[in-house]
Amino acid sequence: MKANLNQLSRAIDTVSGDVRLYLLHGPDEAGAREMATRLARAMGPEAERVDLEPTLLKSSPGRLADEAASLSLFGTQRHIRVTGAGEESVEACTMLLAAPRAGNPVVLIAPTVKGTSALVKLATAHPNALACVFYVPDAGEADKIATGVAREFGLRTTGATAARIAAAAAGDRAVVTRELEKIALFLDAAPERPRELDDATLDAIGADLGDAEMSRAIDAAIDGGPDRLGEELAKLGVAGVSHIPLLRQLVRRLMALAELRGEIDSGANANALLERVFFRERAITARALRIWSAPRLNDAIDRVRRAERATMAPANAGGVLADAAMLAVARMAARQRD
Template identity: 60%
Template sequence: AERVGNPVVAIAPTVKSTAKIVKLAIDSPRAMAFACYAPTAQDAERLATTIANENGLRPAPGVARRLVDTTGGDRAVISREIEKLALYLDAAPDRPADLDHHALDAVGADLGDAEMSRAIDAVIEGRVDDLGAELAVLEEAGTSPIPWLRQLVRRLIALADMRGEIDRGEAVDAVMKRHRVFFKEEASAARSLRRWSPVMLATAIQRVRTAERAIMASGNAGGVVAEAAVVALSQAIARRN
């Protein structure tokens, strides 16, 4: 039909460019084929530099990489951080300013892996009181919760994978070794595997992802959405101890 009210989007990550369906879409005036690739670290740095330039900022060497590292490479978070830095430096396209590491130290997000890991550990281990203190540290840094929410999801997925293998009869020690659990974290990982059921892990992953989507939506309530989600998870695990 010349006009259609219900277009279809087909996602096919394994289809090659030489596939018949791709050629059919390219040749048809009623279809379109579009190839998407996961961005590399260099792509993310170029993106950060471009967004900075659009806001009148000239990043010094290493600044773009630092922005990518501290925001998890999330474009929306990078944009918000750069907008905040542009305000701090009173920069705009018609009055550009240099963006150096001193500006990042002053107002930029600078969450290290240690800070995020402590909050994530508190969630997974059900240490509600400790979680409150760690969330305060993250909030004080003034960055989006999206990077540590995504790290939390990765940890939960790893636990779910290990729990599935254990439920199929494999030994806990063998599973942790296969997943390369750091030897200093083996005891806490074993405790978490006993406390978290497959259903709880699946529910937790869904809740954290829902919180991330809510934060990305326009007119959202901000970090309180993430905090409410992870506190509820931590409380649920604490009740199982």
């Protein structure tokens, strides 16, 4: 079945046994991951999480249904998560939905899957599946997300605090949640004992890094300046910025370049296309379009997306992975420029 965000949230919070498959697709991978984390919270701290790779489902499609029907070793609840899924998972999901029993919910995070894909059509048509699309929120939607998440932690946003948090997190739902969770702990807030979140609190402990600071690092990456990027990453590290919004902003810039590159390769006028670019980014965008080829842009996007997933995975190397991915992009640009 097709579900909007509210319907999906209700289904996840109740952990309905009728839903075998949650398909979370669309470009806002961070938002999809946050909903997957929400399912884990709803199932309780003792629940076992099983991570499967899409490549495994392609080679062994029956594995998904087997895991969904298997009992936990310790008798606790369990749930299955597949990250970076695509059309290779169609057969595995078909077998899961056709199985005589399941028991353990499956979450597929599929950022590149479109609404017209066979995977989405399968989930939308089946009564035991929910498919929800996640788009990167615009500024107004991001503010509303921050307000809603704050309410869940017992925080009442005041003034422009919701907008400040959303901007500092680059609209990333997962980063917004982690930031507000930290603030709620600081204020000893909870739904049963709400606290006001004001500018003074944000100034004391909240995220205060704006887009401008992160943009300098992103510019260095796409412009082929690894030395300059290293300096910017060091500054961001001292400031305590989360790497997730940084990676997400880099992906957005690379995707925008890929779209422009594709139009130019199809015969469009580059100068006319640059008129659509924000005026402060036109110069570096023009240079980047001379540097980057379409295949290299696709490689860079894939590398940064994989780094984001790895950075958000449990027991990971954190910022080291993110910094390495960004430096790799800068070196790719430098090689193409040379």
